[in-house]
Amino acid sequence: MANHDPHHHHDHEHGSELSETQLRVRALETILTEKGYVDPKALDAIIEAYETRIGPHNGAKAVAKAWIDPEYKKALLADATKAVGSLGFASRVGDHLVAVENTPKLHNMIVCTLCSCYPWEVLGLPPTWYKSAPYRSRTVIDPRGVLKDFGVTLPSDTDIRVWDSTAETRFIVLPMRPAGTEGWSEDQLAELVTRDSMIGTGLPKAPGAAS
Structure with a gap:
């Protein structure tokens, strides 16, 4: 019943290519940052915390x-x-x-x-x-x-x-x-x-x- 979703659903020839979901997230992040709603440093700190310190x-x-x-x-x-x-x-x-x-x-x-x-x-x-x-x-x-x-x-x-x-x-x-x-x-x-x-x-x- 437990699901283990892969991070990438498609293989790409070039490692720099992003999936559609990743592109949408990146675009949303850019808009929120430009409008001053999101502090990039704070966002990076939150991501780093959940990747390494919280779990x-x-x-x-x-x-x-x-x-x-x-x-x-x-x-x-x-x-x-x-x-x-x-x-x-x-x-x-x-x-x-x-x-x-x-x-x-x-x-x-x-x-x-x-x-x-x-x-x-x-x-x-x-x-x-x-x-x-x-x-x-x-x-x-x-x-x-x-x-x-x-x-x-x-x-x-x-x-x-x-x-x-x-x-x-x-x-x-x-x-x-x-x-x-x-x-x-x-x-x-x-x-x-x-x-x-x-x-x-x-x-x-x-x-x-x-x-």
Whole structure:
């Protein structure tokens, strides 16, 4: 169900050629800049931030720290906004972040039924499927079926709880730590944490599967 859209849909003989979409974006950027609506330096800073500093690797760091540090885990579940902020990850839109913990008897999933509210500061840009109407509607009424579409099958006695994100409150799933990772460092554990496992549509990688 997850989509991985290529950046270029057509092969070009010359690397300088731009796709139609890229040309439209470039033209819009030029117009907004000329009219003084956009500061090119600010735009470059935002793009650089989302390409290098903001992304699911931030959430993975928070999850890995919670797995090995009981006090941090307690803080994360009590006030995720403050806990991830202590790691340098702060929301730019003032929303409140809530962490929900998976257990052997409870699996959490995140959705936004109204639009695509998403914790950008810890998960980066939302995947295309997260914003799609089928995911937003089906997750609420058939979460187990949606999980199956993602290749996740849970025990029949595991409850599934769906959390609906809003502009004011957004969620991140604290997945269960994989077995066989005793003694692993925080960095090693972070390699096992996937974006989908923090949305609830996936599970962490198994030991040995980390790239």
